[in-house]
Amino acid sequence: MSMSDNRPGVLYIVATPIGNLQDISARALDVLKTVSLVAAEDTRHSRKLLAHYGIGTALKSVHEHNERDVTDRLVRQLTAGADIALVSDAGTPLISDPGYHLVRTARQAGIRVVPVPGPSALIAALSVAGLPTDRFVFEGFLPAKQAARRQHLLGLATEAATLVFYESSHRIVACLADMADCLGDQREATLARELTKTFETVLTGSLDGLLEQLQADSHQQKGEFVVIVQGAAPRDPAAIDAASEQVLAVLLSELPLKQAATLVARITGLSKNVLYEQGLKLKNKV
Numbered sequence: 047m048s049m050s051d052n053r054p055g056v057l058y059i060v061a062t063p064i065g066n067l068q069d070i071s072a073r074a075l076d077v078l079k080t081v082s083l084v085a086a087e088d089t090r091h092s093r094k095l096l097a098h099y100g101i102g103t104a105l106k107s108v109h110e111h112n113e114r115d116v117t118d119r120l121v122r123q124l125t126a127g128a129d130i131a132l133v134s135d136a137g138t139p140l141i142s143d144p145g146y147h148l149v150r151t152a153r154q155a156g157i158r159v160v161p162v163p164g165p166s167a168l169i170a171a172l173s174v175a176g177l178p179t180d181r182f183v184f185e186g187f188l189p190a191k192q193a194a195r196r197q198h199l200l201g202l203a204t205e206a207a208t209l210v211f212y213e214s215s216h217r218i219v220a221c222l223a224d225m226a227d228c229l230g231d232q233r234e235a236t237l238a239r240e241l242t243k244t245f246e247t248v249l250t251g252s253l254d255g256l257l258e259q260l261q262a263d264s265h266q267q268k269g270e271f272v273v274i275v276q277g278a279a280p281r282d283p284a285a286i287d288a289a290s291e292q293v294l295a296v297l298l299s300e301l302p303l304k305q306a307a308t309l310v311a312r313i314t315g316l317s318k319n320v321l322y323e324q325g326l327k328l329k330n331k332v
C-alpha cells in the first residue's frame with residue numbers, strides 16, 4: 047500500500063472508536079499502519095489513537111475549515127500513487143464530520159475510495175433504542191438557534207420514520223424541550239448518552255418524561271448524546287382534522303356533495319367515502 051510509480055493510490059475512509067478504544071477493527075489498524083498518510087480531523091487526538099496501537103504513520107490535518115484547501119493537495123498525492131486514510135475524531139468520517147468534499151473530489155478524479163467500516167454513534171444508538179429501525183431519518187445536529195430549530199422540528203412532525211439526532215451537552219435540555227413541543231410531548235424517545243464510555247446511559251420514555259429526568263439530575267445532561275424519537279403515528283384515514291372539515295364545508299356551499307367530497311379527498315388524501323359521510327352530516331346541520 048505504499049507509493050508506486052504507475053498506479054494511483056487508494057483513499058481509505060476509516061471508522062475509529064466513539065469512546066472505547068477496543069472498538070477498532072483489525073483491518074482499520076492494518077490500513078492505518080500501511081498507508082503513506084493519515085488525514086485526520088484533529089491530528090493531536092488521532093496521534094493518541096495511533097500511538098495507543100504503536101502506529102507511527104504521518105498525520106495531516108483535514109478539518110471543516112481547511113478541507114477545501116487541503117483536498118487538492120491530497121488528491122495530487124493520491125494521483126501520484128500515495129495511499130491515504132481519512133479518519134475523524136470519533137466514529138465514521140463524513141457522518142456529521144469532514145470528508146465529503148475530499149471523497150467527492152477524489153472520486154471525480156478517478157481515485158478508488160474504499161470504506162473501512164466500524165463504529166458510528168447513530169447506528170450504535172439505534173441498535174439499543176428499542177424503536178423501529180426498518181425506516182429511520184438521520185437528522186444530525188439541529189440548528190443552534192431556537193427559532194430555526196423549532197421550524198426544522200415542525201417540518202418533521204408528520205414524518206413516520208424513526209428520527210435520529212446528534213446533540214451535545216450544552217443544548218440537550220433545550221432540544222428535548224423543543225422536541226416535546228413540536229413533535230408531541232408523549233412521543234416515545236431514547237436518549238443514548240456516552241455510548242461505549244464509562245458513563246454510558248440509555249434512557250427511554252416520553253419526550254416529556256426524558257426532559258423531566260434530565261432536569262432533575264444534571265449529571266444526565268453531561269457528555270455526548272444521540273436522541274432517537276419514534277416516528278409520527280400513521281394517519282387514520284377515517285379521522286378528519288379541523289382544517290380538512292373546513293375546506294369541505296366551504297366547497298359544500300358551492301358544489302354538490304359528491305364533487306366536494308371528491309375534491310377534498312384529492313387535496314388531503316383522506317377517504318372519499320368518509321368525507322361524503324361527513325358532508326352529509328354537515329348538510330343536515332344547516
Ligand code: SAM
Nearest residue numbers: 064137138141166167212213240241270271272
Ligand atoms: N462521525 C461520528 C459518528 O460516526 O458517529 C459523529 C461525529 S459528531 C461531530 C459528534 C456527535 O456524535 C456527538 O455530539 C454526539 O451527538 C454523537 N456521539 C459521538 N460519540 C458518541 C457517544 N460515545 N455516545 C453518544 N453520542 C455520541
